[in-house]
Amino acid sequence: MTRVTTPYRHERGAERRPPRAAAEERVWYASYGSNMRRARFETYLSGGRPSGAARTYAGCRDPRPPADSRLMHLPGALYFATESDVWTGGRAFYDPDAPGSVPARAYLITGGQFFDVVAQEMDREPGTGPAMDPTALAALPPGGRLRLGGGRYETLVHAGDVDGVPVLTFTAPWSMGDVAANPPSAAYLAHLAGGLAEAGAGDARAVARYLAGCPGAAGYWDEEEIARLV
Numbered sequence: 001m002t003r004v005t006t007p008y009r010h011e012r013g014a015e016r017r018p019p020r021a022a023a024e025e026r027v028w029y030a031s032y033g034s035n036m037r038r039a040r041f042e043t044y045l046s047g048g049r050p051s052g053a054a055r056t057y058a059g060c061r062d063p064r065p066p067a068d069s070r071l072m073h074l075p076g077a078l079y080f081a082t083e084s085d086v087w088t089g090g091r092a093f094y095d096p097d098a099p100g101s102v103p104a105r106a107y108l109i110t111g112g113q114f115f116d117v118v119a120q121e122m123d124r125e126p127g128t129g130p131a132m133d134p135t136a137l138a139a140l141p142p143g144g145r146l147r148l149g150g151g152r153y154e155t156l157v158h159a160g161d162v163d164g165v166p167v168l169t170f171t172a173p174w175s176m177g178d179v180a181a182n183p184p185s186a187a188y189l190a191h192l193a194g195g196l197a198e199a200g201a202g203d204a205r206a207v208a209r210y211l212a213g214c215p216g217a218a219g220y221w222d223e224e225e226i227a228r229l230v
Helices: 038-046 111-121 134-138 186-199 204-212 223-229
Strands: 026-031 069-075 077-081 091-095 101-110 145-147 155-162 165-171
Touching (some): 038 186, 069 155, 069 165
Antiparallel strands (some): 069 101, 145 155
């Protein structure tokens, strides 16, 4: 397990480091949602339709598999909000300013692949949509954000560094307290729980306890119900 530490929480006022990454340089993409399942994430890289999904993904322009993957813990909190058109129920979002710790499965990929994954999350073809500059993102200090647009997963977060490599993820432009919570569906919870277990975040009971405590799921799903889904 790797715990990601971020000495800075906001871009403003923090010392910016010189650009160090180009599209071919490595980054850790930290998934806290459905891409924790390796088989699903690989469809974002090579293209295809994940098992049980209604959508086919174009894949990255560079389809190479991750060079490595590991369990990480990001500072912040996971919560469920909005309505998923794939899973129904609430989607998972990451609030890096909230107290807590979020287990995530991190994949070592290139900066170019990371931007292509972001495009596909927003239902766009890789290489289309807002201009994505890996150099600009790499210049963010740990805790910095890069907002590409107002979409649900268009705010990129530099969550910290591991072994000198930036840990990147994406989330919504709003904070947890700015949006109404929405309970996730059973299918989505089962998928997240399976991804957490696959990543080594704990057994069924530990994973269920974590998810049952996340805003949106808390008070709607209890630990026993989620453990049965696992």
